[in-house]
Amino acid sequence: MRLRHIEVFRAVMLSGSVSGAARMLHVSQPVVSRVLRHAEATLGFALFERAGGRLSPAPEAEALLVQVKRAYAEIERIDTLAANLRRGASGLLRVAATPSLASQLLPDTLCALSAHHPDVQCDLWAIHTRDIEEHLLALEIDAGIALEPPAHVAISASVLCETEIMLAVPRAWLEGPRAADGFLWLQSRPCVTLSDATPLGEALSALLDAAGWQVREAFRVQTYVLAGALVEKGLAYAFVDGFTAATQDPARVRLVRLSPTVPVQLRLMRAASAAPSVLLGSFGQMLGVAATTQLEQLAASMKQPALDLRGRASDQGD
Secondary structure, eight states, rough: HHHHHHHHHHHHHSSSSSSHHHHHHHHHHHHHHHHHHHHHHHTSSSSSSEEEEEEEEEEHHHHHHHHHHHHHHHHHHHHHHHHHHHSSSSSSSEEEEEHHHHHHHHHHHHHHHHHTTTTOOOEEEOHHHHHHHHHHHHHHHHHESSSSSOOOOEEEEEEEEEEEEEEEEGGGGGOOOOSTTTTTGGGGSSEEEESSOOHHHHHHHHHHHTTTTOOEEEEEEEEEHHHHHHTTTTEEEEEHHHHEEESSTTTEEEEEEESSSSSEEEEEEEETTTTOOHHHHHHHHHHHHHHHHHHHHHHHTTTTTOOOSSSSOOOOOO
């Protein structure tokens, strides 16, 4: 299909009629009808079924519309990129982050971005990693921030920094006498686990299984940030990522590193087919700085030894 064919086809699909398409395109109805007939002749099949002066989309038209929407979304991205280049890294930035990263890391990054680019407009999402990928593939967002690797080959990901999974324990549980075997006494206490199977979760499960750690599952949640909130309330302990750990209230939560570590990588994702913009490049740099700063502050607050899960656990008192 030629560009003119695509424009007319899209207008007819959106408006539902030749007259509506003509108004959208600011042309006459005969022009729309002529271009539509030429498009169908070029394709070799009918796009619409004509009955009683009305047009009904054929199944082939519905299939084509999906690709046409993607093409127009990419055209809009090109227009946005051109505007960003013209205005010098200003304009609209659409970003999605997983809930644990959206709670503090994303706002910290946006503070730095706004200071350097005060005219920027942001459309922000807090969704799960797989949802981020779907929106990236549909070109509905410019970037995604997640800890899990992308599952789709059409998604490119840049690793900005690395942290690890940590044990988060309610401080109230540490008051009074307890067994002198590290934190292994937690096995009899309630635990928060993630409901979805992920590569990170599988790596943690393998480590706990090897250590003979029996989890007493009391709560199943969708996000690390909710797991951390339950720990702060003293309802259970949890294993959380470093960015969630950094947001925990130290007066309520004791954080403990694990040995061996379960590494966690912060990734900035985008659709491989989409050209990176000046604004997105600036955002990625500031995201890396904000993440590194947050992790350095977390590391400075954790002086105690790691919990050895290789069978050599020792007391982890303050």
